[in-house]
Amino acid sequence: xxxxxxxxxxxxxxxxxxxxxxxxxxxxxxxxxxxxxxxxxxxxxxxxxxxxxxxxxxxxxxxxxxxxxxxxxxxxxxxxxxxxxxxxxxxxxxxxxxxxxxxxxxxxxxxxxxxxxxxxxxxxxxxxxxxxxxxxxxxxxxxxxxxxxxxxxxxxxxxxxxxxxxxxxxxxxxxxxxxxxxxxxxxxxxxxxxxxxxxxxxxxxxxxxxxxxxxxxxxxxxxxx
Amino acid sequence: xxxxxxxxxxxxxxxxxxxxxxxxxxxxxxxxxxxxxxxxxxxxxxxxxxxxxxxxxxxxxxxxxxxxxxxxxxxxxxxxxxxxxxxxxxxxxxxxxxxxxxxxxxxxxxxxxxxxxxxxxxxxxxxxxxxxxxxxxxxxxxxxxxxxxxxxxxxxxxxxxxxxxxxxxxxxxxxxxxxxxxxxxxxxxxxxxxxxxxxx
Numbered sequence: 001x002x003x004x005x006x007x008x009x010x011x012x013x014x015x016x017x018x019x020x021x022x023x024x025x026x027x028x029x030x031x032x033x034x035x036x037x038x039x040x041x042x043x044x045x046x047x048x049x050x051x052x053x054x055x056x057x058x059x060x061x062x063x064x065x066x067x068x069x070x071x072x073x074x075x076x077x078x079x080x081x082x083x084x085x086x087x088x089x090x091x092x093x094x095x096x097x098x099x100x101x102x103x104x105x106x107x108x109x110x111x112x113x114x115x116x117x118x119x120x121x122x123x124x125x126x127x128x129x130x131x132x133x134x135x136x137x138x139x140x141x142x143x144x145x146x147x148x149x150x151x152x153x154x155x156x157x158x159x160x161x162x163x164x165x166x167x168x169x170x171x172x173x174x175x176x177x178x179x180x181x182x183x184x185x186x187x188x189x190x191x192x193x194x195x196x197x198x199x200x201x202x203x204x205x206x207x208x209x210x211x212x213x214x215x216x217x218x219x220x221x222x223x224x225x
Numbered sequence: 226x227x228x229x230x231x232x233x234x235x236x237x238x239x240x241x242x243x244x245x246x247x248x249x250x251x252x253x254x255x256x257x258x259x260x261x262x263x264x265x266x267x268x269x270x271x272x273x274x275x276x277x278x279x280x281x282x283x284x285x286x287x288x289x290x291x292x293x294x295x296x297x298x299x300x301x302x303x304x305x306x307x308x309x310x311x312x313x314x315x316x317x318x319x320x321x322x323x324x325x326x327x328x329x330x331x332x333x334x335x336x337x338x339x340x341x342x343x344x345x346x347x348x349x350x351x352x353x354x355x356x357x358x359x360x361x362x363x364x365x366x367x368x369x370x371x372x373x374x375x376x377x378x379x380x381x382x383x384x385x386x387x388x389x390x391x392x393x394x395x396x397x398x399x400x401x402x403x404x405x406x407x408x409x410x411x412x413x414x415x416x417x418x419x420x421x422x423x424x425x
Contacts, residue, residue: 006330006331007330008328008330008353008356008357008358009330009357009358010354011354011355013350014351015366016346016352016355016363016366017345017346018344019345019346022345024341027239028239029238029239032242032246033245034263034264034267035255035259035261035263035264036242036245036255038263038309039259039260040254040255043254052331052332055332059234062235066234068333068348070235070238073241077241077245080245085254086245086248086249086252090248091244091245091248092244094243094244094247094248095247095251096251096252107253107254107255107259108255108256109259110256110258110262113263114262114266116308117308117309117338118306118307118308118338119302119305119307119308120298121307121309153331153383154383155331155381155383157330157357157358167315169313169384169386172384172385191315191386199357200358205361207373207374207375207377208360208361208377209376209378209379210378210381211380212380212381212383213381213382213383213385214384
């Protein structure tokens with residue numbers, strides 16, 4: 001979806017404000033929304049791509065105003081409703097009202113959480129190790145010019161541009177379908193290098209580049225005429 | 226408390242989080258001990274000190290450095306530094322010819338297990354918008370004048386891979402111990418918006 005989350009290459013947002021000695025959290029509710037989200041969702045309600053899709057659906061004007069953890073709150077409230085974990089009334093009152101129905105799973109135990117925070121998580125990766133790669137390292141590609149209304153991880157600034165495969169990272173699920181209930185599409189993901197001049201024109205530094213991770217479905221082989 | 230205004234997108238943030246916490250705990254859908262462990266982990270345990278230790282060791286142990294660059298994920302997993310937002314790790318080495326910088330233009334992906342939760346500026350709109358287009362301008366804002374001859378290579382971590390920059394070892398650090406070296410390594414130098422300064 002071509003919404004405001006796809007920020008790469010935009011202008012006019014001003015300087016980068018660095019806060020010296022910034023604390024991990026500024027307010028207590030920030031700790032809590034992180035802990036609620038990470039403590040709830042690994043029970044199996046939704047995957048990371050569904051979460052990102054939900055965040056991207058925040059109204060653009062609100063997205064730009066919201067602090068980072070406010071986006072987490074808006075995302076969690078939406079997921080709780082979408083997945084029928086809580087009712088609107090329960091979200092608003094903070095009280096348990098519905099006693100039957102809904103998707104309510106056992107809470108993630110602390111031991112499982114401790115493990116997840118210190119050990120490799122399979123998540124949506126490393127599937128089908130035998131799946132054949134569509135592209136080879138060194139191959140020139142064309143990033144597809146696609147503008148889907150659904151979730152995608154190919155940003156606008158890359159679309160239609162020529163790049164070179166620099167590394168094959170193995171097989172991951174395509175976010176586009178994984179964010180919308182499937183079907184699962186395991187594909188190779190590659191680091192692809194684009195020159196700064198290909199992306200931004202002749203005024204860019206001729207030495208500079210951007211590397212980005214792209215799935216098989218986001219690229220076509222570059223056919224030279 | 227429940228009225229239409231209460232649902233305005235950004236109002237009453239604190240109360241809304243409290244409401245979710247109350248009802249999710251009451252229903253037993255989240256566990257208090259699990260929440261406490263999450264907060265403790267991200268506030269007190271993980272942080273840039275993890276990455277700094279990796280960098281210092283890579284500077285002093287060529288075999289470890291080769292492993293880290295070849296198989297970042299496997300190497301950090303052995304050290305107990307894998308986990309949520311830290312399972313697929315790629316380490317990119319700065320050299321005299323290439324300076325690496327990391328961004329996530331689509332959200333705020335970041336190697337949590339190695340650098341901790343990201344600072345606000347990394348998640349900010351200007352950084353996410355500008356990093357891929359004007360990395361040299363950003364370096365300047367962070368006090369680094371990068372030579373025109375050096376390739377500034379920006380890594381947009383839009384998939385499930387997370388990136389750590391291995392900064393160049395500063396001049397004048399030849400006689401320092403691994404612990405002393407780790408103390409020099411800044412978070413921003415491992416994101417690539419900065420470098421580790423030479424020692425005078």
